[in-house]
Amino acid sequence: MDIVCKQSELNNAIQLVSRAVASRPTHPILSNLLVTADEVTNKISLTGFDLNLGIQTSFDATVSQSGAITIPSRLLSEIVSKLPNESPVSLTVEELSDNILLKSERGSFNIKGIPSDDYPKLPFVESGTSLEIDPSSFLQALKMTIFSSSNDESKQLLTGVNFKFKKSILESAATDGHRLAVILNNDQDLNLQDNSDDLKDSDFNLSVTIPTRSLREIEKLVSCKSHENSIKLFYDKGQVVFISANQIITTRTLEGTYPNYSQLIPDSFSKVFKFNKNSFIESLERIAVLADQQSSVVKINLNDDGYASISADAQDIGNAEELLPVTYSGEKLEIAFNVKYLLEGLRVISSENVLLKCNLSTTPAVLVPDDNITSFTYLVMPVQVRS
């Protein structure tokens, strides 16, 4: 292998694909990046893969001799990031050698690599189901649900976000058992195609649950690409592949049937309160200082006098109360929540006002934006408080 490329392009590619390199790999080669060079296309391709998540990117270079090698990811990343910006960098590997010679203007580095033959293949899926997704809608769906997924590895399917693609609708949902975030994007031109033989009807739909850890990386990638018109998605046999102009991300999906969350959302609510979102967030952040000393429980007392009292008690430490202007006419209600769940839901809502809908202090409440733009529902279970 013999290539010359720009420091900045090599550096960007390394930073990108090293996100898929495991911090504690099960096999030495998995702490390496795969570098391949093609003298016909004059392209270099870099791959990081932890057996669950895989990222591949390619860019233009001067390739005098094709080849492939794997290079320790962290070492290569540190060296290249410190080389002078925009200066040319050459990488040379002799035939049948695993020694990489990296040269820049000023000096040279010899790094011991591992032959590429042992590097696992990325699971390319280009059969099965394919569809096109709009990067900005997908990104919104991700941001508004991902925080509600569970961090508890034993909760399996709940450690991911569920996506349902159906005609022009993308429905995304995540829950950790205490709260649930659901968003509907209606304006998708999904361009669904099913290449498998056994499913040809027009009522086709696809439900996949993607691990949160993979989604955090996909989120970063899609964020950079949100000016592109579409990203292609392929699904087959427990693998999802996202393909954009010069990048490929593959991820294992979480197998199983995602819980039927829609049955958790009450059909109707007897009490609906309207708050200013930012005022609500600021009050909760202050009250949270006291709440977080013990149980993280914040109490909301709703009256028809135009104010809601938001309060928290921390025994032997202190207590706090604020009054928040609220639009409401109806019966009094005292309801308590984990303040963290409320804040996380409110922070992803972009509308000026928010509606809090509930029935009893023991039944699920929902937060929804007070606009007609986003179809977002955030369900939170109240906390029982002894009075």
Place this chain on the structure above:
Amino acid sequence: MDIVCKQSELNNAIQLVSRAVASRPTHPILSNLLVTADEVTNKISLTGFDLNLGIQTSFDATVSQSGAITIPSRLLSEIVSKLPNESPVSLTVEELSDNILLKSERGSFNIKGIPSDDYPKLPFVESGTSLEIDPSSFLQALKMTIFSSSNDESKQLLTGVNFKFKKSILESAATDGHRLAVILNNDQDLNLQDNSDDLKDSDFNLSVTIPTRSLREIEKLVSCKSHENSIKLFYDKGQVVFISANQIITTRTLEGTYPNYSQLIPDSFSKVFKFNKNSFIESLERIAVLADQQSSVVKINLNDDGYASISADAQDIGNAEELLPVTYSGEKLEIAFNVKYLLEGLRVISSENVLLKCNLSTTPAVLVPDDNITSFTYLVMPVQVRS
């Protein structure tokens, strides 16, 4: 106690004094801040004290009733930092009560405090030796030495920086046994005064060693105050007190005679090399990537061909070499250093070029700025390398 003050002023004062609050206090009251209010002067004073380091600051407020109380530092800090900026905040404590009522525009907080009687007194030293120091010279002295002090608590005196005040000279030094940083500031108008009876001669000098941990806080404080003309320093019985317009910092000193470091610095050098400082730093940072894989040792090969070779070897991982332009005529020399020590010394030097002076590959080398502005000497012990 009954006071009203601005959120921003209270918040700044809390952030400042809480630096002196221990993270794991030996007694509950030491995790609190002392707040005192004086209705005669209309001033509030806040104090944090971990028995070694003490910080006190005061600011104007409306004091309706004098009083004193201690309040949990972290809780108060979190609450006040989240209150609306510039809005008024009131603090009220009933007579004989330890319950603080904090009110802002929107809501109220009750916090349980501890009576101020049990809070330890700051060691005010206003007798003994006093002198005035120039904040910017003192800050420079601090920045150029503090990094060389030892982190190893068993090294006692070496965990601090030694300051020698003598006539118009401030000499500061720190060493951890592997390297030594010394800076002389000549243009001090120290205004030395010795109020004790037993020392009246004009040849007076003061040597104090101040713990690095205290100095890091003093550095922050002096940084904010560097536009002031002078800071007063008092020293007596193992305590140093720094006094500026409205702040007081007290710190215990490290007792004992600081090592006679000047005898470590060779009188003459047979080899002197001149480098561009930034190029040297950048090369070392790249070579350090390889060096830090194992021993952190970097080798410098000096020739009279106009270049120095900087290299590192990490067995089974790789090696690296760069050529750095250097001004030198003389014998060849190979000398090796811990790359961290070289980099830390170079980073505090502000001159464009740096001189590396040495005799043998086994005797101390020094780095000095190639200018006539700063009298700074950074001594580093070379590392023995088997060839």
